[in-house]
Amino acid sequence: MNTKNLIFQWVKREMVFKRPSGTSRGVLNTKPSYFIKIFEEGNPSVFGLGECSLIKGLSIDPFDKMEVVLNQFKTNFSENHNKINTDFNAFPSIQFGIEMALLDLKSGGTRTIFPNNFSKVKNSIDINGLVWMGDFEFMNQQIQEKLETGFKCIKLKIGAIDFDAELKLIAKIRKEYAANEVVIRVDANGAFAPDKALEKLKRLSEYDLHSIEQPIRQKQWEDMAELCAKTPLPIALDEELIGYHNRDERKEMLDQIKPQYIILKPSLVGGFKSSEEWIALAEEREIGFWITSALEANIGLNAIAQWTFKLVEENEKRKMYQGLGTGKLFNNNIESPLEIVNGQLQYLAEQSWNLNELRFE
Numbered sequence: 001m002n003t004k005n006l007i008f009q010w011v012k013r014e015m016v017f018k019r020p021s022g023t024s025r026g027v028l029n030t031k032p033s034y035f036i037k038i039f040e041e042g043n044p045s046v047f048g049l050g051e052c053s054l055i056k057g058l059s060i061d062p063f064d065k066m067e068v069v070l071n072q073f074k075t076n077f078s079e080n081h082n083k084i085n086t087d088f089n090a091f092p093s094i095q096f097g098i099e100m101a102l103l104d105l106k107s108g109g110t111r112t113i114f115p116n117n118f119s120k121v122k123n124s125i126d127i128n129g130l131v132w133m134g135d136f137e138f139m140n141q142q143i144q145e146k147l148e149t150g151f152k153c154i155k156l157k158i159g160a161i162d163f164d165a166e167l168k169l170i171a172k173i174r175k176e177y178a179a180n181e182v183v184i185r186v187d188a189n190g191a192f193a194p195d196k197a198l199e200k201l202k203r204l205s206e207y208d209l210h211s212i213e214q215p216i217r218q219k220q221w222e223d224m225a226e227l228c229a230k231t232p233l234p235i236a237l238d239e240e241l242i243g244y245h246n247r248d249e250r251k252e253m254l255d256q257i258k259p260q261y262i263i264l265k266p267s268l269v270g271g272f273k274s275s276e277e278w279i280a281l282a283e284e285r286e287i288g289f290w291i292t293s294a295l296e297a298n299i300g301l302n303a304i305a306q307w308t309f310k311l312v313e314e315n316e317k318r319k320m321y322q323g324l325g326t327g328k329l330f331n332n333n334i335e336s337p338l339e340i341v342n343g344q345l346q347y348l349a350e351q352s353w354n355l356n357e358l359r360f361e
Helices: 063-074 077-087 092-106 136-148 163-176 194-207 221-230 247-257 272-284 298-314
Strands: 006-023 026-040 047-053 124-126 129-131 153-157 183-187 211-213 235-237 261-264 288-291 338-341 344-347
Touching (some): 006 063, 026 063, 047 298, 063 092, 092 272, 136 153, 153 163, 163 183, 247 272, 261 272, 272 288
Parallel strands (some): 153 183, 211 235, 235 261
Antiparallel strands (some): 026 047, 338 344
């Protein structure tokens, strides 16, 4: 790949959920993704694709400035693309989308960004089945669907409905399946009040849960540190990682809070390189991690899945259930070789990509 004369294009696509998806921050019906295309001038048939995925209330990217910034970057892109890491801290999704597209172009524009056994020989990635918030019956229906289709790890979004009802749902799973049969994770998305959180963690811990994500809102370091020190249930930081671009800030946060796990969403923390810095800092401190998609369409999900498989290939100790089960959420997703089979994400190489609906200008 040349470093000059690169052409940059983008298109916005509003991703439509098959059914409303509830979190403690509200219900999602749609979400935007910006798709990026990069190719060498004179050779448009070989191109790299990237995705900038945004989640309202979670992404720090200013939604109203995305298109202005993408258009600015489009101008003289061939001269500026090496400045991504310093220019786009306020736009981590754009930083990630460009990084993804350049890696794809470097690999020949084949959507095989990290050539490894995930995309080559149908190896699979164990993933958790995501259960969105709703009333008791709706959440119970989702749980049963996940279990019946072979998931061995269930992740429940909690914190928006009655806590006792949520405990009842968890108890129902645990009554039927032991901890060595079905792993249960919960994600509070910061819904618990700091002064109530420890008691809730104690009640949750009675059900042999794997972990809880972000029990209280981010940027409450002292409260979170106290929780992590006293918790009977491993705590994973998620939203807490967003917005820290400086290595020293990241070290300070991990050293003060001392979580049991961190969760990495490349779209929210600035891409693969940025995520790998978080991983290095975590592993130095014997903090575990796993990877989660940020509601990307299949372009972004494919890149994250290949990267995740590479991480595990490099170190088997990193193997655990990943949060990469979002490919079937949308009515208008990009057709791809990604499939979920028996609770595992697979890349079926005999299936092809259908990019016809992405109309770049």
